[in-house]
Amino acid sequence: MRFLADEMLKKTARWLRLIGFDTLYLERVSDAKVLERAVKEERVLLTKDEKLAEEAKALGVDVVLLPQDGIEEELKKILGKYKLKPAFPEKTRCPECNGTLERKKLEEVKEDVPEGSQEFSERFWKCSLCGKVYWEGAHWENIKRVLAQIEEH
Ligand SMILES: [Zn+2]
Numbered sequence: 001m002r003f004l005a006d007e008m009l010k011k012t013a014r015w016l017r018l019i020g021f022d023t024l025y026l027e028r029v030s031d032a033k034v035l036e037r038a039v040k041e042e043r044v045l046l047t048k049d050e051k052l053a054e055e056a057k058a059l060g061v062d063v064v065l066l067p068q069d070g071i072e073e074e075l076k077k078i079l080g081k082y083k084l085k086p087a088f089p090e091k092t093r094c095p096e097c098n099g100t101l102e103r104k105k106l107e108e109v110k111e112d113v114p115e116g117s118q119e120f121s122e123r124f125w126k127c128s129l130c131g132k133v134y135w136e137g138a139h140w141e142n143i144k145r146v147l148a149q150i151e152e153h
Pocket of ligand 1: 094095096097098099127128129130131132
């Protein structure tokens with residue numbers, strides 16, 4: 001299952017990547033280009049724009065028209081529609097660029113991790129595309145809390 005988030009949905013795209021889903025996010029491109037990519041790459045279009053949703057459907061693109069609520073409601077709707085389960089952190093992709101993450105040992109990424117976090121975290125990852133390094137930081141608990149809310153549903 002691969003997604004394409006429209007320009008308004010940067011946060012949604014980051015969250016989907018975080019919980020393991022291949023999500024393309026395009027900025028400053030026309031609706032026509034967005035639709036073209038969705039068709040070409042067989043991605044599910046995510047949008048809050050009813051007009052764009054209708055245009056996509058007419059082209060045979062699968063669409064999730066998202067609610068105007070917060071991120072929890074958006075994710076519930078997307079995951080619920082396709083019966084998907086968050087795979088965090090097992091399948092987490094880079095929130096910045098959608099690249100896949102590779103597990104690393106601390107020694108391999110030491111210079112990218114602040115000293116305080118080196119002790120706290122047992123797991124480290126590096127993006128295969130942009131090279132950004134991730135670890136179990138302070139965000140971890142917040143992510144878990146949001147995911148617990150989603151899965152309760
Ligand atoms: Zn990356």
